[in-house]
Amino acid sequence: MKTHNLGLASLALSLFCAPTVAIGVSSDPNLQQASSLDEKRETIDLSHYLYTEKLDGVRGYWDGRKLMTRTGKPIHAPAWFLSALPEIAVEGELWIGRGQFERVSGIVRTNEPNDENWRDVTFWLFDLPHYPGDYKTRKQFLDQTVTRINVPFIRAVNVKPFTSDLQLQRDWQLWQKQGAEGVMLYKEDALYLPGRGTALLKLKGYEDAEATVIEILEGKGKYRGMMGALLVESANGVRFKVGSGFTDEQRKTPPAIGSQITYRYNGLTRNGLPRFARFERLRPEE
Numbered sequence: 001m002k003t004h005n006l007g008l009a010s011l012a013l014s015l016f017c018a019p020t021v022a023i024g025v026s027s028d029p030n031l032q033q034a035s036s037l038d039e040k041r042e043t044i045d046l047s048h049y050l051y052t053e054k055l056d057g058v059r060g061y062w063d064g065r066k067l068m069t070r071t072g073k074p075i076h077a078p079a080w081f082l083s084a085l086p087e088i089a090v091e092g093e094l095w096i097g098r099g100q101f102e103r104v105s106g107i108v109r110t111n112e113p114n115d116e117n118w119r120d121v122t123f124w125l126f127d128l129p130h131y132p133g134d135y136k137t138r139k140q141f142l143d144q145t146v147t148r149i150n151v152p153f154i155r156a157v158n159v160k161p162f163t164s165d166l167q168l169q170r171d172w173q174l175w176q177k178q179g180a181e182g183v184m185l186y187k188e189d190a191l192y193l194p195g196r197g198t199a200l201l202k203l204k205g206y207e208d209a210e211a212t213v214i215e216i217l218e219g220k221g222k223y224r225g226m227m228g229a230l231l232v233e234s235a236n237g238v239r240f241k242v243g244s245g246f247t248d249e250q251r252k253t254p255p256a257i258g259s260q261i262t263y264r265y266n267g268l269t270r271n272g273l274p275r276f277a278r279f280e281r282l283r284p285e286e
Helices: 009-021 037-043 100-108 135-149 165-177 246-252
Strands: 030-038 049-054 058-062 090-095 123-126 154-156 182-186 197-203 207-218 227-234 241-244 262-263 276-280
Touching: 030 037, 030 246, 037 197, 049 135, 049 165, 049 197, 058 100, 090 100, 123 182, 135 182, 154 165, 165 182, 207 241, 227 246, 227 262
Parallel strands: 030 197, 123 154
Antiparallel strands: 049 182, 058 090, 090 123, 182 197, 207 227, 207 262, 227 241, 262 276
16 A cells, blocks of 8 residues: 555544445445535525635546446546546546536546547546545645645645635636636535535536436427427426527437436426526436
8 A cells, every 4th residue: 555644644544544445336425415505695604614616527436446426337537547546535526627518528438438538637636535524624635645646637626715705706707707617615614424415515606407308399480390398307206398508409309308407497486396497418327
């Protein structure tokens, strides 16, 4: 095993390294999930949060031996990429750049990794799922780990402390103009807790979710002969139509029945339906 000359952090490493490696190929890594800040802003004190740009890539989990998606499906990266990863569990975003989700998603989902394509991918690490301690402690050790690895395609996200709502909005607006997807906020004194809670928040100005395509509805007027809308069903069984956000090409070749889409919306109506639901993208299998 590699030695870690990182001061007091070495003791903490010894406490969690062995069980992490023993995880192996989990069908469900049981990762921490973000709650929406848009829905909880009135009840949350952000003074103990750190934040960074939300990267629009593919979430990756490395268990110390194998790389996988957030749902546990294997990611077939080149050997040179995997060999640089640490012997501890880390999670982050496999990312190429703003507006490049479709490309990175295609690269990550390929069973036969292409070296040239993977040279464009950076694994931006943001947490240590099994490391003891609060986020501030985990982030410090993560930064040290990335420095020790010292390769250009494995990086640690940069976080900044919350100082005011005004500054958060300014940063978000600046990032948004540059093509960013949103903001992620980490509670610095919180332990890593699998599932959804307030230890991890996201700010997007809108919500997004997944739904399954139930029926393809024919268009009218200028969309005659093409798809007009999709009838979809959310995870909690609510059915509704998604009719905007599509290109003409997507209307000619719509998502297949049974496939999953990601849609955006602005809150819920009084009847519990997504307000202003619009298509964002076809959801790749994970």
